[in-house]
Amino acid sequence: MSNLTAPSVHHYLDELDRALHDLPRARRREILRDISAHIDAALADAPEQSPAVIATILDHLGTPTEIAEAARAELPPDRSRIAARDVIAIVLLLVGGVVVPFVGWLVGVVLLWTSTAWRTRDKLIGTLLVPGGLFAPVLLGGGATFFASTTEDASCGSVSAPTPSSAATVVQQCTTTGGPGIWSTILIIVLLIITVGGPLFSTFWLIRHARRTA
Amino acid sequence: MEAGQLLTHLRRGTLEFCVLAALHGGERYAGDLIAELGADGVLVTSEGTVYPLLARLRRDGMVESTWRESASGPPRRYYRRTRRGDAAVRHFTDQWGIFRDAVDRVLTEEQ
Known part of the structure; x- marks a missing residue:
């Protein structure tokens, strides 16, 4: 049978x-x-x-x-889920300050420090890298665009003053006045990399180090 | 705590090493292994519950298994211990001695 x-x-x-x-x-x-x-x-x-x-x-x-x-x-413990409140904390820390300047990020900080999913070390990283989350680079990016447009106007505006000089002089004047502009552009790019990379790093850090529940 | 529940608690964490230890003689048919472990009704009461345990030990690399055709009837699954399984049994044997002595010491004082 x-x-x-x-x-x-x-x-x-x-x-x-x-x-x-x-x-x-x-x-x-x-x-x-x-x-x-x-x-x-x-x-x-x-x-x-x-x-x-x-x-x-x-x-x-x-x-x-x-x-x-x-x-x-015999199933391995389920490590796939981060608690909803902790997900909200991570999101607010990253973009909360962009949506509601300062306050959005601050709510994320409160959620972070009242959570049991992270150790103090993780909470410090989440808070200090970088305060405001992506608010700083958004501000910096906006400022840079504004700064770039105004310097361009200023430098080229002075050159466009009616003088009997040749085209070569105009170009020369443009590059000499453009000098400090290039350095400030580089500075802004470096600052952008730090202020974007920092919050992204701390976001990945918090996701990796969150204690998960079943 | 009732007797059955107490045994369940005691088996947790020890049964898997008993399964590994019972594979000392090389490859063995799962049914025989389980029958031996269940013979006294202490280590195993429901034979079917050993299969998920064997499956986990296999995933953990403690045992290997092969299906073999048999002369009488259906194919049977045979298990053998890996080197990792050997090491796990040795380690458990040491720790178990220490654990058992500690419990016995306290129980002797109780009497």
């Missing part, structure tokens, strides 16, 4: 399948295969294949619920 033809075995395996429904597919299939093979082999080894023998085999196996509980106990 193959286990598939014995109704009690069929019923048992069905129940086991249902009890295992919340487990990853591969785990479920492996357990079903192992249990099914166990029953087949035990039946093959038994001197006779009566319903009583089958009942004893199933009884020794334990209930499907017991097996499913054992299977669940």
Whole structure:
């Protein structure tokens, strides 16, 4: 008698399948295969294949619920989720200050320090790198655009004054007045890299170091 | 705490090493292994619960398994201990001795 033809075995395996429904597919299939093979082999080894023998085999196996509980106990702890409030803290720290200047970021800081998901070291990184989150680079970027447009106007405006000079002089004047502009542009780019990179780094840091719950 | 519940607690953390230890003689059919562990009704009461444990030990690299055709009846899954499994048993054996002695010491004082 193959286990598939014995109704009690069929019923048992069905129940086991249902009890295992919340487990990853591969785990479920492996357990079903192992249990099914166990029953087949035990039946093959038994001197006779009566319903009583089958009942004893199933009884020794334990209930499907017991097996499913054992299977669940072997699952690695679920480390996939960060609590919703901690996700909000991370988001606010990064962009809260952009949406609602200062206040948005400050709410993120409060959520960060009242959370149990991070250690003090992580909280310091989250707060100090960089205060305001992406507000500073947004401000800096806006300022730089404004600064660049005004210096351009100023430098080229002076050159465009009507003089009898040649085109070469105009170009020369443009580059000499453009000198400090280039350095301030480089400075702004460096500042942008730091103020963008800092908050992004601390965001990744907080995601990596958050204690996760099931 | 009732007896069954107490045994469940005691098995947690020890049964997997008993499974590994029972594989000392090389490759073994899972059914035989489980039957041996369940013989006294102390280490294993529900035989089916050992399969998820064996599956985890395999994922952890403590054991390896092969399906083999058998002369009588269906294919059977055989398990063998890996070197990692050997090391785990040795380590557990040392720790268990220390643990058992500590518990025995306290229990002796109790009597």
